[in-house]
Amino acid sequence: MTFPATRPRRLRASPGIRRMVRETRLGVDDLLYPMFIADGTGVRNEVPSMPEVFQLSIDEALKEIEEVVELGIPAINLFGVPDHKDLEGKYALDDNGLIQQAVRAIKDKFPDLVVMTDVCFCEWLEHGHCGVVRGESIVNDETLEKLSQMAISHAKAGADIVSPSDMMDGRIQAIRGALDGAGLSEVPIMAYSAKMASAFYGPFRDAAQGAPQFGDRTTYQMDYANGREAIKEALLDIAEAADFVMVKPALAYLDIIWRVRQETHLPVAAYNVSGEYAMLWAAERAGWLELDKTMLETLTAIKRAGADIILTYFAKRAARLLQGN
Numbered sequence: 571m572t573f574p575a576t577r578p579r580r581l582r583a584s585p586g587i588r589r590m591v592r593e594t595r596l597g598v599d600d601l602l603y604p605m606f607i608a609d610g611t612g613v614r615n616e617v618p619s620m621p622e623v624f625q626l627s628i629d630e631a632l633k634e635i636e637e638v639v640e641l642g643i644p645a646i647n648l649f650g651v652p653d654h655k656d657l658e659g660k661y662a663l664d665d666n667g668l669i670q671q672a673v674r675a676i677k678d679k680f681p682d683l684v685v686m687t688d689v690c691f692c693e694w695l696e697h698g699h700c701g702v703v704r705g706e707s708i709v710n711d712e713t714l715e716k717l718s719q720m721a722i723s724h725a726k727a728g729a730d731i732v733s734p735s736d737m738m739d740g741r742i743q744a745i746r747g748a749l750d751g752a753g754l755s756e757v758p759i760m761a762y763s764a765k766m767a768s769a770f771y772g773p774f775r776d777a778a779q780g781a782p783q784f785g786d787r788t789t790y791q792m793d794y795a796n797g798r799e800a801i802k803e804a805l806l807d808i809a810e811a812a813d814f815v816m817v818k819p820a821l822a823y824l825d826i827i828w829r830v831r832q833e834t835h836l837p838v839a840a841y842n843v844s845g846e847y848a849m850l851w852a853a854e855r856a857g858w859l860e861l862d863k864t865m866l867e868t869l870t871a872i873k874r875a876g877a878d879i880i881l882t883y884f885a886k887r888a889a890r891l892l893q894g895n
């Protein structure tokens with residue numbers, strides 16, 4: 571064969587041909603929009619390290635969700651920014667608590683929107699850890715009981731999916747059993763399966779005000795150096811009947827997304843976290859990178875790596891671009 575008989579550039583010659591051979595298409599259906607729900611009314615506080623992301627009281631959140639629904643984004647995830655914390659997480663477990671009220675208000679107005687809730691205690695406990703603390707340790711099995719109560723309370727309020735982000739051992743089995751026992755066997759669980767102890771969560775801790783007051787999360791979140799352990803975690807959650815598995819963060823973990831994708835037929839979610847969001851915005855503001863282009867490239871890469879669902883603060887911005895307006 572005389573060189574070059576094979577010319578890959580033939581399939582890049584025009585926009586039409588490039589469209590024909592494009593392998594990965596990002597769509598609005600891939601997006602899940604995380605939101606921060608605060609106590610009070612009329613609250614709309616922009617998070618300093620996350621441009622265009624707000625802590626919103628329920629009334630303000632409903633306005634924002636109207637836009638989310640108009641853009642065709644299928645699902646949201648709710649984090650709480652409560653005005654008081656304690657050592658037991660009483661407010662988090664209250665059937666009339668902040669998230670429970672938010673879920674009811676949102677489902678009432680937007681019944682077709684999929685509303686997922688964060689099941690974790692770091693935003694609700696004074697010490698900012700994801701579980702029950704005794705001395706300096708985060709106690710696993712006592713936390714499972716509380717997580718189960720929280721999941722039941724959210725599901726009873728009408729949450730369509732519950733999503734534990736705490737990284738305690740055995741929580742998927744515990745929550746599944748508790749939901750089933752409460753007659754809530756239809757409610758799926760999205761498990762944060764491979765959640766790394768990551769510095770990319772920095773801006774989230776401003777947004778949700780849940781930074782640990784002592785120590786760090788390395789005794790429960792994963793060591794980011796570990797790929798095989800990420801697969802072990804995902805397989806455990808699958809064995810415990812998770813309905814979705816998640817990898818978090820996303821951008822520095824595309825290899826993990828890919829490997830989890832090979833291991834399961836469940837839908838795989840990836841969380842494009844606060845630090846990944848802040849990074850692109852900072853470069854845009856410095857005039858160093860183009861935000862819209864780097865955003866679409868990033869989200870497409872996460873999908874190409876194997877994610878079916880992308881949790882991203884860019885959801886509205888991406889949806890606007892994808893819909894061509």
Ligand code: PBG
Pocket residue numbers: 688690692700735736770771772773774775780787842843844845
């Ligand atoms: C808390 C939680 C965190 C995030 C989601 N749930 C922070 C943490 O574990 O410290 C991070 C999300 C983000 O950075 O966008 N369990």
